[in-house]
Every structure is written in structure tokens, then in C-alpha cells.
Amino acid sequence: xxxxxxxxxLGYVGLPLAALxxxxxxxxxxxxxxxxxxxxxxxxxxxxxSSAAQLTQASLRFCIDIxxxxxxxxxxxxxxxxxxxxxxxxxxxxxxxxxxxxxxLQKGMTVVFESTxxxxxxxxxxxxxxxxxxxxxxxxDFFVGYSPERINPGDTQRPIxxxxxxxxxxxxxxxxxxxxxxxxxxxxxxxxxxxxxxxxAAKVIENxxxxxxxxxxxxxxxxxxxxxxxTREVLKAAATKWNFMPFEPGLVGGQCIGxxxxxxxxxxxxxxxxxxxxxxxxxxxxxxxxxxxxxxVKTLLQAGKNITQCRVLVLGCSFKENxxxxxxxxxxxxxxxxxxxxxxxxxxxxxxxASAFNPTKEKIIPSIPAHVQYDAIIxxxxxxxxxxxxLERLIAHATSNELYLFDVKAxxxxxxxxxxxxxxxxx
Numbered sequence: 328x329x330x331x332x333x334x335x336x337l338g339y340v341g342l343p344l345a346a347l348x349x350x351x352x353x354x355x356x357x358x359x360x361x362x363x364x365x366x367x368x369x370x371x372x373x374x375x376x377s378s379a380a381q382l383t384q385a386s387l388r389f390c391i392d393i394x395x396x397x398x399x400x401x402x403x404x405x406x407x408x409x410x411x412x413x414x415x416x417x418x419x420x421x422x423x424x425x426x427x428x429x430x431x432l433q434k435g436m437t438v439v440f441e442s443t444x445x446x447x448x449x450x451x452x453x454x455x456x457x458x459x460x461x462x463x464x465x466x467x468d469f470f471v472g473y474s475p476e477r478i479n480p481g482d483t484q485r486p487i488x489x490x491x492x493x494x495x496x497x498x499x500x501x502x503x504x505x506x507x508x509x510x511x512x513x514x515x516x517x518x519x520x521x522x523x524x525x526x527x528a529a530k531v532i533e534n535x536x537x538x539x540x541x542x543x544x545x546x547x548x549x550x551x552x553x554x555x556x557x558t559r560e561v562l563k564a565a566a567t568k569w570n571f572m573p574f575e576p577g578l579v580g581g582q583c584i585g586x587x588x589x590x591x592x593x594x595x596x597x598x599x600x601x602x603x604x605x606x607x608x609x610x611x612x613x614x615x616x617x618x619x620x621x622x623x624v625k626t627l628l629q630a631g632k633n634i635t636q637c638r639v640l641v642l643g644c645s646f647k648e649n650x651x652x653x654x655x656x657x658x659x660x661x662x663x664x665x666x667x668x669x670x671x672x673x674x675x676x677x678x679x680x681a682s683a684f685n686p687t688k689e690k691i692i693p694s695i696p697a698h699v700q701y702d703a704i705i706x707x708x709x710x711x712x713x714x715x716x717x718l719e720r721l722i723a724h725a726t727s728n729e730l731y732l733f734d735v736k737a738x739x740x741x742x743x744x745x746x747x748x749x750x751x752x753x754x
Contacts, residue, residue, distance in 0.1 A: 330508070333357060333396035334403050335424055337367065337389070339374060339480040339582075339652065340441060341405035343487050346377050349387035351511045356389045357396055364391045374651065375678075376480060397431040401508065403439045404428065405476065407582050409655075414589045414609075416445065418452065425453045429460025432469055437501060439472040443587050445594035446528040449473050465497070472496040472505045473523040475530030481650040491515045495526035534587035535605055540574045541584070542608035545615055548576040548754055552622070559737050559753060576754045577736065578619075578657035578707070579612040581646035585655050616660025619754065623703050623733050624668050626750060630731070632702055638671040640701040640724065642716070643708025644679055644691055648736075651678040653685060658707045662687045673699065677712045700726040709736040718747050725749075 330352050334345040337358040345356040358364055363373055367389045370379035381387075396402060406424045409417045421442055428438060438457060440449050454465050463469050474494045478487050492513045496502035502519055510517045520526040548558040558576055565571050579585045588609055592602045627637055646656040653659075653676075665672050666688060673696060674689045681691050695716075701724055706713065718739060722730045729749035732739070737753045744751040 329400065331355070331399045332401050332403060333399035334405060335393075335396075335428065336405040336407070337363060338405065338407060339376070339650075340407070340476045340478050341403075342367070342372060342374070342377055343478060344403065344405060344441075344476075345387060346381040346384070347487055347512050349381075349384045352386065354387050355396055355399065356387065357393060358389070358391065361391050364389050374480075376650070393427045393431055396428075397433060399436065401437045401439060402428055402432075403441060403474075405441045408442045408444060408586070408590070409582065410586050410589050416590050416593050418448075422452070422456065425456045426460050429457045432457060432461035432463055434463065434468045437470040437472060437504065439474055439505065441474055441476045443475065443530050443534070443583070443590065444527055445531060445590040446524045447594065448590075449523050449527060470497055470501045470504075471523070472501055473520075473526045474505065474509060475526060475533075477533075480652065481647060488512060488514045491518055493518045493520050493526050493529055495520040495523045497523065531587050531591045534584045535591055535608075537574075538579060538584050538588050538612060539604065539608040540572065541577065541579055542611040544574045544576045545579075546611050549611075549618060557741070557753070559741075575737070576615075578615055578646075578660075580655045580657040581652070582654055585612070585646075585657070613657075613660075615754075616657045617664050619705065619733065619735060620661045620664030620668070622752065623665065623705060623731075624670065626731060626733075626752070627702055630750070635669040637702040638673065638699070638726075639665055640673050640675065640695065640699075640704045641665075642675055642704065642706045642713055643710055644674055644676045644683075644685070645708055645710075648709045649678070649711055651676075651680065651683060653679050653683040653691075656684075659685065659687050661705065661707060662689060673701070676708070676710070678710060695724060700724065702726050703731040703733060705733040705735060706738045707735050709738045713738065718744060722747065 332348050332352050332354045334341045334356045337356050345354050348354045366373050370383045404424055406421050411417045458465055477490045479485055492509050494505040494509055496505050506517050506519055551558045566573050588605050592605050595602050644656055644658045645651055645653050662672050672689050674691050675695055676691050677693045679691050685691055704721055722728050731750040732748045734753040
């Protein structure tokens with residue numbers, strides 16, 4: 328069977344992967360979103376991260392009919408995995424995608440999962456679905472691999488090809504095949520994992536580790552704020568030691584760092600162990616939005632303002648800089664907490680569109696309304712687009728030209744801000 332790849336799920340992971348593979352192979356990208364497929368067929372990435380040249384390669388096509396993938400040699404699943412309201416794995420989309428693939432699975436095909444899951448899920452849940460839907464036998468009629476995604480959306484310094492790729496297979500021959508497949512396009516190299524479970528575990532602890540490190544500096548920020556100490560200056564001083572790991576405090580959202588640790592804790596609890604450290608880190612990070620909102624409210628009250636008459640500008644609502652994805656953004660925690668205090672909030676993000684995920688009562692607007700004055704301004708996301716918002720421009724939007732600036736991302740120069748602002752605080 329000649330190599331032809333089917334990519335299932337064309338989001339932040341699947342689309343750039345499809346474009347990269349198309350440089351070497353014939354690729355067919357599939358998604359259930361008809362509007363997205365129409366846009367991609369016109370050479371337009373709805374997320375604005377892939378160029379028209381990448382999307383219009385002769386070797387790359389897009390479709391909404393899963394049956395068109397029935398002659399592929401490899402099917403790669405890049406469906407996002409989320410959590411539910413109880414922080415338990417939400418596997419519905421992954422199960423559905425696996426069922427769809429099972430319906431078109433042919434003898435000799437290899438199915439590769441890139442979605443983040445807990446160790447063992449591919450073999451415990453996905454492979455039985457493939458067998459049931461297809462009537463084929465695993466390791467005899469079809470083969471399975473796992474290669475955890477490592478794409479960092481919006482990071483132009485680390486394109487997908489420059490990030491070392493882990494691959495795992497259900498046999499030595501499957502592993503060798505996937506090493507060659509991915510190795511043809513990943514210039515950074517391939518790491519062959521000993522088993523699918525190890526590859527799954529490696530992915531989930533990558534983000535759990537980062538979550539815990541950020542939780543540590545977030546807790547430091549909570550402590551040092553009570554001491555009147557600038558956390559960023561403490562971290563800068565500590566970083567002079569050769570083995571100090573530099574992490575910054577901040578809001579931990581999105582579909583990876585704020586989600587993946589729950590997959591590991593879920594599996595651990597199924598096995599009778601309750602992870603204390605991981606849960607503690609999640610607790611700290613989940614409280615940061617509330618802390619920032621309360622810091623804002625207390626500061627305004629101390630300034631003698633009537634909090635129910637205050638208007639606050641929040642700059643940025645995506646889960647990270649320079650992308651429009653607002654899913655699981657913790658900025659909304661800030662907004663909702665301010666609303667609970669009866670504060671009026673304007674939520675401005677020039678990248679996220681008005682129809683983006685938004686669990687608040689406030690609309691997302693692309694720019695600061697003209698002639699509106701704010702009692703406080705919160706810089707929540709450091710989009711490059713905000714670089715044009717100098718301190719002078721923010722002061723022009725401040726009530727009585729007295730700027731109360733809460734700089735969550737340490738976006739502005741601290742010394743200059745302290746000189747020109749009525750009040751300046753950074754996380």
C-alpha cells in the first residue's frame with residue numbers, strides 16, 4: 328500500500344501537521360465542520376496560523392466525507408481532549424472519531440492517535456472500538472501507534488518540524504514504520520518510545536510538570552503580594568543561580584496545561600491513589616483569576632471608589648498570546664468575579680472574534696470604545712497587538728487621567744509605569 332495520510336481533526340494540531348506531511352506525502356484532511364472545510368479549501372486558515380501557500384499544496388486536500396479516507400495507508404487522529412464540569416475526562420469526541428474511523432478501516436491500515444490521554448486509554452478504549460466497528464483484528468488486520476502532539480500554537484520560533492517527536496507502536500514493525508513516516512518531515516528528530524503507554528504517560532506529565540511549576544510561582548506571588556514584594560524581581564534575582572528553573576506566574580488555561588493533569592489524576596484515582604501534589608497545583612492555578620479580580624476590587628475600594636459605579640477594562644481574553652482561542656481561558660474567571668462585585672466590564676480582544684467561546688455576560692469587542700473612561704485596566708494577555716497601547720494611551724482612557732493598571736503579564740516597564748500610573752501592580 329502506497330503512503331497516503333488521512334488527518335482527522337483540523338484544529339491547532341491537525342492542520343499544521345497536515346500541511347507539514349503534505350510536503351512529502353499525499354494528505355487528506357478531514358473535519359466535521361463544513362464551514363472550516365470550505366474555508367480551508369479556499370486556502371484560508373480560520374485560526375490564522377497556516378498560510379495560503381501551505382494550504383493549497385497540490386498534495387493536500389480537505390474533505391467532510393469520512394469515506395474519502397478509506398484508501399489511506401495511515402489515519403492520524405488529532406481530536407482535542409477536554410474535561411467536563413467535574414474535571415473528569417470528556418472522551419465523547421475522541422470516541423466518536425474512533426467509531427467513524429472504525430467504519431472505514433481497511434486491512435493493512437495503521438491508526439495513529441495524537442490526542443492527549445491518560446496512560447492506557449488507547450489500548451483500553453480506542454482499540455476495542457476500532458475492532459468492534461470494523462470487524463477487523465488488531466495486530467493482524469490493522470495496526471496502532473501513538474505520537475503525542477507537541478505543537479505550541481502561535482509560537483513562530485518553534486514550528487512543528489523543529490520539535491522532537493515521540494512515536495510509539497504496537498509492535499517493532501509498526502514503530503519502525505512510524506519512525507520513518509514522521510522522520511521524513513520532523514527535522515528535529517524522532518524519539519522511539521518503548522510502548523504506547525509510555526508515550527501516553529510522557530505527554531501527560533509534560534504538561535502536568537509545567538502546571539506544577541507555574542503553580543509554585545503563583546503561590547509565591549500570593550505570598551509575596553501580602554509582603555509587598557515584587558514577585559518578578561524575586562524570580563529575577565533567584566535566576567542568577569545556575570540550576571534555578573525560570574517560570575513566571577500567570578493564568579493557566581487552554582486545552583493542554585489546564586486540562587491534561589486531570590487525565591493523570593483520573594487514572595490514578597481509578598487505581599486507588601489520590602495525587603496530592605498534582606491536585607494542589609491545579610487548585611492554586613484555578614484560583615488565580617479570582618485573586619486578580621479581588622486585588623482589583625480591594626485596590627479600588629481603598630482608593631475611595633464606589634465599586635458598583637466602577638468600570639474596568641480587561642485587555643485580552645484568549646488563553647495565551649497571539650492566538651484567538653478562548654477555550655478554557657482563565658481570563659473569564661477575572662471577568663465573572665468582577666461582575667459578581669457589580670463592576671461594569673469591557674472585554675477587549677482584537678484577535679478573538681465575537682462568536683468565540685465566552686462564558687461571561689460581557690461581549691468580546693475588538694477595540695477599546697472611544698471616549699470611555701475606566702477606573703482600572705487589567706492587561707490579561709500580552710498580544711503583540713497591544714504593543715501599540717502605550718501607557719500614555721491607557722492614561723487617556725483612565726478616569727480623571729488617573730490610571731490604575733493591573734499588569735498580569737508584566738507587559739509594561741515597571742519603573743516607567745510606577746512613575747506615570749496612579750497605581751501599578753503586576754503579578
